[in-house]
Each structure stands twice: as structure tokens, then as C-alpha cells.
Amino acid sequence: MEINAWCAAFREAFGRDDTTPGKLHSLRKRMGWKTGRTGRFDKGAVPWTKGKKLPFNPNRAATQFKKGQLPQNYRGPGHESIDDDGYVWIVTDQPNPWTGAATWRVHKHRWLWEKANGPVPDGHVLKCLDGSRQNTEPSNWEPVPIGLLPRLNGKSNRGYDRAPAELKPTIMAVAKLEHAVAARRKSKSERTPT
Numbered sequence: 001m002e003i004n005a006w007c008a009a010f011r012e013a014f015g016r017d018d019t020t021p022g023k024l025h026s027l028r029k030r031m032g033w034k035t036g037r038t039g040r041f042d043k044g045a046v047p048w049t050k051g052k053k054l055p056f057n058p059n060r061a062a063t064q065f066k067k068g069q070l071p072q073n074y075r076g077p078g079h080e081s082i083d084d085d086g087y088v089w090i091v092t093d094q095p096n097p098w099t100g101a102a103t104w105r106v107h108k109h110r111w112l113w114e115k116a117n118g119p120v121p122d123g124h125v126l127k128c129l130d131g132s133r134q135n136t137e138p139s140n141w142e143p144v145p146i147g148l149l150p151r152l153n154g155k156s157n158r159g160y161d162r163a164p165a166e167l168k169p170t171i172m173a174v175a176k177l178e179h180a181v182a183a184r185r186k187s188k189s190e191r192t193p194t
Contacts, residue, residue: 051098077103086133109136125149129168131161144176151175 001009007021028035045191075081077093090108095101110126116138120126124143128135152160152175160171 080108082134088134088136109133109138109141111142112136113138127152128161129172130165131163145179148175148179151178172192 003021003025007019009026010024011017011019021194027033039092049184075091077091079091082087083089088108089105090111092106092111093102096104109128110120113126114120120143123146125146126141127144127149129140129142150156152158152171156175158171158175160168160175163171
């Protein structure tokens with residue numbers, strides 16, 4: 001029941017003319033009585049606006065979406081952007097496998113590299129050889145084991161991305177050699193019983 005109807009029924013049933021809707025509402029809250037109302041429509045309830053056409057308003061009509069209209073922030077296939085880390089993203093016309101959207105936003109260097117060379121092997125990532133993440137040519141990217149990345153820029157302090165171009169091949173070769181030695185040691189220790 002609505003609060004005013006409930007108050008009128010209470011007054012009539014108990015002869016209490018001093019009772020107000022506010023007093024009954026406070027009593028209900030103090031006692032923890034539930035009204036049974038949730039504020040939601042009951043399942044199958046018909047909204048009061050069903051079948052009614054709103055009057056035409058030119059101000060409202062100017063802001064409504066028209067059929068076939070795209071939002072102002074729509075970015076179609078071919079759109080490129082650069083993220084905070086310097087990587088180039090591209091919107092492709094492939095459907096997104098996770099959301100089902102008509103377009104899929106991917107790293108441009110990876111997309112071009114996979115078109116030229118096939119998928120990146122498991123456990124590997126693409127590393128830019130010249131240090132410029134915006135150079136998306138497939139020849140500038142090489143798949144390297146994930147464990148090799150800390151040897152290039154991490155705790156080893158080699159600074160591969162900041163190094164001069166003539167030192168980069170040497171830094172990469174040394175890091176690959178150290179990684180191979182560490183992998184060999186690990187596999188050897190796993191084979192020998194303790």
C-alpha cells in the first residue's frame with residue numbers, strides 16, 4: 001500500500017486520528033517492518049509509457065541517434081594510435097574473438113609480423129631491434145624468449161633500447177648466450193637426481 005492509504009486504514013482500524021504518515025513511516029523503520037516493495041517492476045508488468053508516443057520536441061530530436069549513424073568517437077579499420085609506451089595500435093577489420101565486435105584493435109608490429117611470418121611461438125615475444133617501437137616493419141622485430149627481456153633492459157643494466165645502434169647486435173648476442181647457458185644449466189639440474 002502507498003503510505004497515505006496505509007495511514008488512513010490505520011486511523012480507521014485503530015481510531016487514532018493523531019497518527020501521521022511520517023510517524024507510521026518512522027515506526028515501520030524502527031521495528032524493521034518490510035513493506036514488500038522493492039522499487040522494481042514486477043515481472044510482466046506493463047510500463048505506463050507502453051504504446052504512447054512522446055510529443056515531438058525539436059531540441060530532443062536534434063540529439064537522438066539516427067538510423068545508420070555512427071558515434072563521434074568511432075574509429076574504423078585502419079585507424080592507428082600510439083599508446084603511452086610508444087607502441088602503435090591499429091584497428092583491423094577482423095572480428096574480435098573475445099567480444100564479437102566487428103573490428104579488432106591490435107599492436108600493429110605484431111599484426112604485420114604475423115602476416116609475414118606466422119604466429120609468434122609460445123613463450124616468445126617480439127622485440128624491436130632498432131629500439132624504436134613506432135617502426136612497425138616486420139624486419140625490425142624478432143621473436144625472443146620472454147626470459148631474455150630482463151637480460152636486455154632489466155637488472156643487467158645493459159639498456160638495449162637506449163644503446164647506440166652499433167652496440168645493439170652485441171648486446172643481443174651476449175644476452176642470448178647468457179639465456180642459453182642459464183636454460184642449459186636449468187635443464188641439466190632437472191635431469192640429475194639429488
